[in-house]
Amino acid sequence: MSETDLAVDATGTAPADPLVLAASWLPTPASGVTPTMTLSTIGLDGYPSARTVLLSRFDGQRVHFHTDTRSRKAAELSAVPRATVTVLLPESARQLVVTGDVTPVTDEEARVAFAARTRYLQVLAWLNDHELAAEPPERRRERWAAFERDRVDAIEPPATWVGYALTPVRMLFWQGDVDGPSNRLAYHRTDDGWALERWPG
Template identity: 50%
Template sequence: MTAPGWGVHDDAGPPADPLELARAWLPDDADPDRPRVTLSTVGTDGYPDARTVLLSAFDQTGFAFHTSATSRKVAELAAVPRATLTVLWPDWTRQLVVRGDVVPDGPEQSSAAWAARSAYLRQLAWHNTDELAGLDLAGRLRRWGAGTPEGQADSWVGYRVQPRELTFWAAHPEAASRRVQYTRTPDGWTWRYRAG
């Protein structure tokens, strides 16, 4: 299978706008099969922290994800509003790393992300708490089976990573892997090739 968009090993230089390339690599926001991405933050203890989240949406304003307001990642982002997102395509041997500042997502975008979630993920947003995790299996099954309230979970919040740096990586079956790294400057984006 051939991946869409400019290839990191192509002889022609990359597009001037990395968000154009990210759009070619990522599925459309309407695609129900949302990419799973690794969200890395700075832990409140100073150590790196990482977990997998769904990429809710992507546009010129950044890369959005949504979570519970009571989650550890929200506390970490309140302390240090910076994060890295890593998107991996194992079948295509491609990877995109996005580093940037994190801002709250707007209510309209959060509502759209909620509407796009599966029934299971909506129920998870309502019930996935430390209290539930502490119950025995019978108690967790009973609570889960009780159903889900109507509407968006009270704890549902969204964030958007506004990129300062994007790095596109690709393997090659007959040569060394290679990266192209874009960095935002006051005048726009600059890029350079980096070792894979």
């Protein structure tokens, strides 16, 4: 792997628009691939708060993810609608870190994302709340099985299902290299577009 792998052409020239580079790194919505990523928010106590979520999709401009309206991250995003997501792509020795402003998506966008989830994740969206978490494992499995028996058809999203989209203000692309030093491209949004710096890995 070389520095040209980080760029979009063979000259080693990085694109002026990091969204173009992100689109070449991340799976397309049509692929059905939803990588995991670390979502970092500002906790209600002022400390950083992080957890692993699914990257629902990258639409060319924004990073989408979904959660429950009763979750800690939903409360944190309501208080401070800013976040960082870190997408690790180990098969290509890459990491993408995106920081920006977060807004809720439309109800229709959230429904489309729910329909694209696996059956397991759809059931999880209905059942995985604080009440169920307090139950012993056997009881949790019983309630899961009962839900599955009662919902044999397609599952609609629960009222607590919500989606968010992160609009980047900073983007950091890290590329590993087994034959040389790793490399990072650090972009930040300006009034005129994007500014780029090259950082050591």
